[in-house]
Amino acid sequence: MTSDLRDHFLSCLQRREAHATRNAALAYLAESTDGGRWRMVRRQMESLPEGELGLIPLRVALLASFSIEFILDPLLALGMANGLRILPYRAGFAQYHQELIDPSSGLYAFRPDVVILAIEGERLLPALYAESLSLEGSDMSTLVEQALGAVEPLIVALRKQSNALLLLNNLEPPRHPLLGILDGHLPPFGEREATHAVNSALLELVRRFRGCHVVDYAGVVARFGAENWHDPRMAHMAKAPIAQRMLPHLAAEYLKFLRARAGLSRKCLVVDLDNTLWGGILGEDGPHGIRLGADYPGSAFVALQRTLLRLHARGVLLAIASKNNPEDVEEVFRAHPAMVVRKEHFAAMEIHWQPKSESLLSIARRLNIGLEHMVFLDDSPMECAQVQAALPMVTVIPFPAQPEEAVNRLLHDGWFDTLQLSAEDRKRGDLYWQKAQIDALQAASGSLEGFYASLRMRLTIAPLTPATLTRAAQLTQKTNQFNLTTLRFSEEEVAKRMKDPAWSLFTVRVEDRFGDNGIVGVMMATKARAEPLLEVETFLLSCRVIGRTVETAMLATLCRKARELGLAGVLGRVIPTPKNLPARPMYERHGFALRSDTLGESVWVLEFAAGEVGMPPWFTLTGEEHGRANQAADGGYPGSGTASNR
Amino acid sequence: MADILDLEPQAIDDATAMESVASWDSFNHLNLCLALEQEFGITLTVAEMEGMTSYYDICQAIREKLA
Numbered sequence: 133m134t135s136d137l138r139d140h141f142l143s144c145l146q147r148r149e150a151h152a153t154r155n156a157a158l159a160y161l162a163e164s165t166d167g168g169r170w171r172m173v174r175r176q177m178e179s180l181p182e183g184e185l186g187l188i189p190l191r192v193a194l195l196a197s198f199s200i201e202f203i204l205d206p207l208l209a210l211g212m213a214n215g216l217r218i219l220p221y222r223a224g225f226a227q228y229h230q231e232l233i234d235p236s237s238g239l240y241a242f243r244p245d246v247v248i249l250a251i252e253g254e255r256l257l258p259a260l261y262a263e264s265l266s267l268e269g270s271d272m273s274t275l276v277e278q279a280l281g282a283v284e285p286l287i288v289a290l291r292k293q294s295n296a297l298l299l300l301n302n303l304e305p306p307r308h309p310l311l312g313i314l315d316g317h318l319p320p321f322g323e324r325e326a327t328h329a330v331n332s333a334l335l336e337l338v339r340r341f342r343g344c345h346v347v348d349y350a351g352v353v354a355r356f357g358a359e360n361w362h363d364p365r366m367a368h369m370a371k372a373p374i375a376q377r378m379l380p381h382l383a384a385e386y387l388k389f390l391r392a393r394a395g396l397s398r399k400c401l402v403v404d405l406d407n408t409l410w411g412g413i414l415g416e417d418g419p420h421g422i423r424l425g426a427d428y429p430g431s432a433f434v435a436l437q438r439t440l441l442r443l444h445a446r447g448v449l450l451a452i453a454s455k456n457n458p459e460d461v462e463e464v465f466r467a468h469p470a471m472v473v474r475k476e477h478f479a480a481m482e483i484h485w486q487p488k489s490e491s492l493l494s495i496a497r498r499l500n501i502g503l504e505h506m507v508f509l510d511d512s513p514m515e516c517a518q519v520q521a522a523l524p525m526v527t528v529i530p531f532p533a534q535p536e537e538a539v540n541r542l543l544h545d546g547w548f549d550t551l552q553l554s555a556e557d558r559k560r561g562d563l564y565w566q567k568a569q570i571d572a573l574q575a576a577s578g579s580l581e582g583f584y585a586s587l588r589m590r591l592t593i594a595p596l597t598p599a600t601l602t603r604a605a606q607l608t609q610k611t612n613q614f615n616l617t618t619l620r621f622s623e624e625e626v627a628k629r630m631k632d633p634a635w636s637l638f639t640v641r642v643e644d645r646f647g648d649n650g651i652v653g654v655m656m657a658t659k660a661r662a663e664p665l666l667e668v669e670t671f672l673l674s675c676r677v678i679g680r681t682v683e684t685a686m687l688a689t690l691c692r693k694a695r696e697l698g699l700a701g702v703l704g705r706v707i708p709t710p711k712n713l714p715a716r717p718m719y720e721r722h723g724f725a726l727r728s729d730t731l732g733e734s735v736w737v738l739e740f741a742a743g744e745v746g747m748p749p750w751f752t753l754t755g756e757e758h759g760r761a762n763q764a765a766d767g768g769y770p771g772s773g774t775a776s777n778r
Numbered sequence: 779m780a781d782i783l784d785l786e787p788q789a790i791d792d793a794t795a796m797e798s799v800a801s802w803d804s805f806n807h808l809n810l811c812l813a814l815e816q817e818f819g820i821t822l823t824v825a826e827m828e829g830m831t832s833y834y835d836i837c838q839a840i841r842e843k844l845a
Contacts, residue, residue, distance in 0.1 A: 166816055167809070171781070201805065365824050366808065376812045 137163060138172075145176055150185040151524035157213035165377040173209035177217065187217035188394045193244040193296070194220060195228035197255040199372040200248075206383035214391055215504075225371070226255075232286045235293055244296040246393060248386060249286070250349070252373070253303040253327065256282055260326055261306055272321045272329055279303075279330045280337055287341055295624050297393050297551070299386060300338060301349035302331040307358050342623045345389060345551065352385045388546035395609065398527060398547040399501050400479070401443060402492055404510035405454035405461065408531050408538075409437065409473070414456055419463040425470040432535035437472035439539045444477050447557035448548045449499055449564060451480040453491035453508070458483045479564035488515050489522035499564060500613060500675040507547050509538075554603045556650035566646035567676055584681060584750040588645045591682070591751045593689045596630055596637035596654075603651045604639050607672060612711040614683070615672040616704065616718065617733075634658050636666075636693055640686060642677050652677045655686055657693070660703050665737065666694035668704040671718075678714060687722050687745040691738070701739040707732065779833070782810050795832035807831075818844065 141156035157173050182189070190211070194200050201222050211218035221242040223231045228249060231239040239247070254261040256279055259270065283300070290298060305327040309315035316322025331350065338344035353361045356378055363375035374382065391397060406413045410433045411423025423430040424437075444450050450473070454461065461483050465475045475481075480498050482491035488510070496503050504525040510516050511531035520528045532541050550557070574583050596604050605623040612618065629635045640653030656670035668690060673683055687702070694702050704719050719736035720726070723743045727735045738745070747753070780787040783801045785794075796802045802810075811827045814820070814836065820843045822830075830836045 167812055168781070168816065171809075199805075202808075365822075365827070369824055369827065370804065370808050372808070 138169070141173070142176075148184065149524070153185055154213050154215055155520065155524060155528075157209070161209060161213055161380070165380050167205065167376050170205040170209045170380060173212060174205045177208060177212040182217070185212075186215070187212060188215060188396075189217045189219060190246065190390060190394055191219045191221065191242060191244045192246045192248065192390070193223070193231075193239055193242060194248050194250075195223050195231055195239070196248075196250040197226050197228065197252050198250070199225060199370050200250055202366075202372050202374070202376060203379045203383055206380040207386060210380065210383050210387050211390065214387055215396055216390060216394055218390070229286065233289045235289075240293045244294065246297045246299065246390060247290060247294070248299045248301075248347075250301040251283070253306065256303065257326075257330065260323055260330075264310060264323075266310070267320055267323070267326075270320065272326050275326050276329050276333045280333055283334065284337060287337070287344060291341055295343060295622055297389065298338070298341075298344040299347050299389050300334065300344065301347050302334055303327050304350045304353050304358070342627075343551075347385060347389070349382075349385075352382060356381050384545065388549045389551070391546075392549055392551045396504070397550045398448075398507045399505040400449040400451060400495070400499060400507070401440070401542075401548070402451045402453050402495060402506055402508045403440070404488075404512070404515065404531070405452060405456055405483075407511040407535075408509060409433065409440075409452075410464070411535065414460050414464065419460060419468060422464065422468070424468060429535050430470065432538065434470055434472060436535070436538045436542070439542060440473050441477065443548060444473075444561045445558065446548070446553060447560040449479045449501070449561055450477055451482070451495045451499070452478055453482045453488050453495065453510075455485050455488075456483050476565050477561060479561060479568075487518060487522070489519050492519060492523055492526060502612075509542060552602055552606055554606060554650075556603060556652075559648075559650065562647065563649055563676055566644075566649075569646055570644070581750065584748070586645075587680065587750075589680065589682075589751050590643040590754050591685055592641040592643075592754045593638050593653075593686065594641075596626070596639050598627075598630070600639045600651055601626055601630065604637070604654045607651070607654050607674065608670060611672040611674060612709070613675045613713075614678050614715045615709075615712050616668075616715050617670055617707045618709050618712060619670055621670075629656065636697075638686075638689065640673070640682065642680075642682055649674075649677055653682060653686055655690060657690060657702075659697065659699065663703075664698075664700045665703040665739075666690060666697065666699050666701070668702060671704065671715075673715075675714075681748050681750075683718055684722065684745060684748050685751050687718075688747040691740070691744050695740070700741070701737060703727075703738075704736045706734045706736065708734075779810060779813075779836075782806055782813060790833055792832070792834040792837075795834075797831070814840065820844070 137156070137160040141153065141160045144153040144156045160169060161173060192207075194203070204220055208218050208220065221239065221244060223239060228251065231237045257275060259278070260275060287298065290296065305324040309323040311318065316325045327350070331346075335346050338346050361375060361378050362373050366375070367373035403409055411429045412421060414422055424433050425431065440450055465471060480495045482494055488508075492503065492506060492508060496506060503523050507527045507529060508516070508519050509529045509531055510519070513530065516528050516530045519526055527547060529541060532538055570587065573586065601623055605621050605626045608619065608621040608626070626637070630637060636657045638655040639651045640655070641651050642649045652674040654670060654672050655668065657666050657668045659665070660667040671686070673686070690702050704724060706716050706719065708716060722738070722745050724736035724738045725742070727737050780790060783799060783806060785799070785801070796807060808827070811822055811830065815822055818840055820840065822839075826839055830839050
């Protein structure tokens with residue numbers, strides 16, 4: 133088995149099959165924490181020419197109070213298996229303070245995309261860990277302040293020099309508190325209690341900075357067991373306290389962040405039905421014979437359904453790919469008392485007898501998401517293999533042999549983890565449900581104008597505010613189809629422009645009779661350099677509201693803005709990408725004249741002397757976006773409301 | 779051993795030692811010890827690790843462990 137997986141990996145690699153190689157590496161690495169295979173995969177990866185296998189380069193700096201370089205084999209190997217070519221930077225032993233504070237340090241010369249900062253409790257708070265003989269006379273808030281006082285200047289210094297994503301380990305509680313089982317039972321406070329207080333304070337601290345995250349190191353240690361986690365020999369010989377076979381687990385935790393940073397978070401979970409969403413086979417056991425309910429094994433499938441519902445609540449799209457009779461499935465959704473997920477939780481359903489790869493393709497098309505953002509869960513090894521072979525970019529999770537393991541199998545790798553989660557994200561599943569209803573309405577409605585009017589669309593095109601900043605930056609990063617220039621911006625970059633009077637920034641919110649779509653569009657414009665035109669640099673619209681003339685309303689707003697500024701017209705650019713076909717004809721359709729067309733981009737101009745874009749009559753325009761800032765902020769973690777604290 | 783130290787297997791003999799091989803630094807020494815533990819299913823003490831500074835010493839130590 134072992135050598136099979138190894139050979140499979142090497143042969144995929146030799147054929148330079150990008151996705152198959154990554155999948156093979158994942159399978160090979162998942163099998164064992166043996167250091168040799170991680171080293172082998174890393175070396176294979178590093179010997180590839182740059183750009184090979186479509187790996188995304190990511191510059192990762194490792195700063196630690198201990199020898200962290202032993203993590204490089206698992207981190208780089210796992211990075212490759214996840215589609216990343218991690219370029220590491222190692223600071224000298226325990227040099228993290230100097231590296232972060234000194235603007236001319238090697239760290240900043242390296243221009244990191246990500247900085248991992250791992251400081252041990254023993255180093256950060258010696259008074260709490262190794263050195264303390266008694267906590268008497270000290271108080272907990274002083275300890276917390278001491279920890280923050282050591283960490284905060286480092287973050288401030290980093291933020292001055294770099295926009296890198298910061299990953300800060302939290303503290304593992306002392307394994308052997310001074311008072312043993314009495315820890316926390318005597319005044320003034322307990323050692324473990326103090327660690328929790330520090331960890332809470334670290335979370336509070338990073339919330340005040342953009343692009344800073346706490347890695348739950350204590351949680352990872354607990355998950356795999358503190359007794360296994362540490363290797364005292366390595367701690368004493370090499371100041372490398374983490375056991376080698378545990379390092380892949382820590383690397384996997386970092387990978388969750390790195391994947392999200394590289395835009396590789398999965399967005400959609402496609403599940404099979406028989407022996408996956410419930411036990412048994414619907415076609416044989418009947419809608420009331422399937423195993424689903426309070427008793428095992430039905431209880432294990434109920435637990436999985438609850439997990440699906442929780443993923444839905446955080447914005448993961450759910451879909452079904454099943455070979456079944458649609459009427460039977462309908463009957464289960466309608467009548468089975470133990471069903472936790474309902475039809476409206478699924479953004480798409482493919483229930484027929486076609487190959488599952490076709491189902492996944494169809495779901496990807498319907499939901500406008502890339503196959504590389506999809507996870508497929510199925511109990512049949514045959515179906516898993518079929519999908520994996522036909523669509524190697526899909527993440528395939530075979531349903532475990534024992535259904536009670538399904539929840540952990542699904543969540544263990546953090547495929548769906550993201551670095552941001554806006555109120556819109558959380559509603560995403562519902563939005564696709566609404567969109568499906570609208571498509572049905574359009575099919576039934578006669579004239580196009582009548583259809584637009586029947587949607588009763590309310591439009592809020594408002595200046596970008598701190599409350600909408602997170603969402604706006606996120607849209608620039610995620611929108612591919614209706615995106616004229618596909619320029620990506622971090623929150624920091626957008627925030628900078630927000631303060632710059634030369635820029636006009638807008639967000640677009642669309643509500644309709646089916647609900648609130650949230651903020652779905654962003655525009656950024658500034659005066660053209662040498663002519664009296666408003667130059668549109670960024671113009672994008674989420675695919676969920678394409679085909680409703682929202683872009684016309686957006687252009688009308690830009691025309692009005694140009695007039696307000698005393699300009700004579702609007703200039704726009706189109707930078708073609710493989711994905712933005714739907715957006716490319718926009719300027720032409722709205723009467724813009726083509727000024728130039730080179731390979732890289734076309735430039736379009738609308739002079740007011742020649743015409744103007746008017747507001748379509750079927751929109752109701754509402755007031756300023758900041759009137760509803762509370763609504764945007766409540767789910768906009770890391771909170772948009774914190775922007776003023778920076 | 780050749781893999782970790784980036785040497786040709788035939789280039790390794792009893793005389794191959796930490797002091798004479800550039801790639802055999804303290805970092806790789808620990809990697810080597812951990813790999814030997816896994817390969818032979820043994821657990822080394824700090825003292826044993828510190829003593830295994832040549833191919834000859836390694837063979838001796840493992841033979842003793844396995845005996």
